[in-house]
Amino acid sequence: MIVTEFARNQWYVAAYGHEVGRRQLGRTILNEPILLYRTEDGRAVAMADRCVHRRFPLSESPSHLVGDRVVCGYHGFTYGPDGVCVAVPAQQRIPRTARLRTFPVVEQDSFVWVWIGDREPGDVLPPRAPWLVSPDYATVCGMEPLNARYGLLVDNLLDLSHETYLHGGYIGTPEVAETPITTEVDEDAGVVYVSRHMDDAACPPFYAESTGIKGRITRWQDIEYHPPCLYLLHSRIAPVGSPPPADDGTDSHAFHVEVVYAITPSTENSTYDFWAVARDFALDDEKVSDFLRDSNRTVVLQDVTALNTLEQVIAAEPDRYQELSVNIDTGGLAARRLLARMAGSAPAQTAVR
Amino acid sequence: MNARDSGARAGRTVYRIRWLPGTDRLHASCFCGAEREFEDPVVLWDWLLGHPEGHLPGPAAAQDSPAPAAALV
Numbered sequence: 001m002i003v004t005e006f007a008r009n010q011w012y013v014a015a016y017g018h019e020v021g022r023r024q025l026g027r028t029i030l031n032e033p034i035l036l037y038r039t040e041d042g043r044a045v046a047m048a049d050r051c052v053h054r055r056f057p058l059s060e061s062p063s064h065l066v067g068d069r070v071v072c073g074y075h076g077f078t079y080g081p082d083g084v085c086v087a088v089p090a091q092q093r094i095p096r097t098a099r100l101r102t103f104p105v106v107e108q109d110s111f112v113w114v115w116i117g118d119r120e121p122g123d124v125l126p127p128r129a130p131w132l133v134s135p136d137y138a139t140v141c142g143m144e145p146l147n148a149r150y151g152l153l154v155d156n157l158l159d160l161s162h163e164t165y166l167h168g169g170y171i172g173t174p175e176v177a178e179t180p181i182t183t184e185v186d187e188d189a190g191v192v193y194v195s196r197h198m199d200d201a202a203c204p205p206f207y208a209e210s211t212g213i214k215g216r217i218t219r220w221q222d223i224e225y226h227p228p229c230l231y232l233l234h235s236r237i238a239p240v241g242s243p244p245p246a247d248d249g250t251d252s253h254a255f256h257v258e259v260v261y262a263i264t265p266s267t268e269n270s271t272y273d274f275w276a277v278a279r280d281f282a283l284d285d286e287k288v289s290d291f292l293r294d295s296n297r298t299v300v301l302q303d304v305t306a307l308n309t310l311e312q313v314i315a316a317e318p319d320r321y322q323e324l325s326v327n328i329d330t331g332g333l334a335a336r337r338l339l340a341r342m343a344g345s346a347p348a349q350t351a352v353r
Numbered sequence: 354m355n356a357r358d359s360g361a362r363a364g365r366t367v368y369r370i371r372w373l374p375g376t377d378r379l380h381a382s383c384f385c386g387a388e389r390e391f392e393d394p395v396v397l398w399d400w401l402l403g404h405p406e407g408h409l410p411g412p413a414a415a416q417d418s419p420a421p422a423a424a425l426v
């Protein structure tokens with residue numbers, strides 16, 4: 001079954017760093033309304049987005065920032081970046097319980113990560129996506145709200161054979177669905193790997209127009225999923241007949257695209273679909289950036305439309321609806337199992353189904 | 354970086370599944386060395402995660418569990 005429970009005590013991407021500034025931003029993550037903003041010295045902070053007084057959202061106008069403090073737009077309760085209430089209208093005494101819950105924040109690889117849970121993160125850090133801020137890559141990115149449970153997006157991304165059908169004319173070609181995959185699960189690290197190496201494939205417009213390759217390509221898709229939130233697709237594109245990567249890892253004959261998704265559950269049936277595309281070629285070519293941004297957004301919206309429909313369908317079906325899993329689902333089944341374990345729900349043996 | 358670095362993860366709790374080219378069969382290897390071939394990924398995962406039950410180190414025995422090919426989920 002698709003995992004619907006949330007994995008708590010984990011890092012989740014709440015926003016891109018560029019979305020968090022001197023204006024409040026409200027996001028709901030694992031059903032927690034969260035207020036994000038930046039202090040005057042540039043630090044991103046996250047706290048409960050409900051005033052303790054009458055629960056007015058601090059991210060909503062006319063709530064506003066004054067220096068590092070946020071002033072509630074309803075009756076003026078004022079809070080510091082540590083969530084502590086520092087002013088209550090017309091009275092001296094500030095009730096001791098007047099404080100907002102705060103959330104640990106890590107800003108890394110262009111993302112603002114927020115820890116959702118009852119424990120502290122300790123020395124657990126979010127997984128990395130270094131290409132998104134590397135000077136050797138050019139990155140385009142976006143976020144699309146999805147009206148579907150996050151498990152549907154996990155299923156979608158772990159099985160790229162759907163590219164052939166849902167994204168034909170953009171990133172799909174017949175070879176994607178035709179080529180067998182290998183799957184690997186590292187239990188200790190909690191990572192799922194799914195690889196599909198196409199030796200001789202048509203070049204879809206997404207790569208033909210961005211790289212300038214005219215003929216057929218070798219196309220490698222190496223997925224690395226770090227549940228619950230971070231999904232990496234290492235995409236390697238080269239004209240057929242180009243030399244493979246050297247033993248030291250250098251690979252100057254190929255084009256590399258790092259496609260990164262952050263899958264952040266908002267509510268039981270809505271999800272933030274963060275996407276980014278980083279390339280190691282045509283770094284200064286704005287036309288390539290515009291093309292990849294438009295194309296990838298189109299592709300993401302094709303998924304969003306399909307998954308929104310699927311959510312309606314399965315939400316209307318009884319609890320134990322039936323599915324049928326086949327070979328292409330091997331990686332998705334592994335991801336479901338790791339998620340179920342992290343969410344502390346079903347035992348591994350049944351969760352894999 | 355794109356080459357699969359399986360060696361680096363040797364000795365860890367790693368499960369590997371290879372879809373045998375030109376067939377519909379999946380070849381599963383457990384971290385303990387046991388191997389087996391399957392036609393259904395659900396049955397395959399049941400076997401892998403059932404470690405150590407029925408995990409004898411050695412070459413893949415081509416046999417599925419007597420579960421229906423289309424398992425209910």
Ligand code: FES
Pocket residue numbers: 051052053054055056072073074075076077
């Ligand atoms: S609801 Fe915020 S001050 Fe009253």
Ligand SMILES: [Fe+2]
Pocket residue numbers: 156162163166167299303
């Ligand atoms: Fe897709």
Ligand SMILES: [Zn+2]
Pocket residue numbers: 383384385386387404405408
């Ligand atoms: Zn075993």
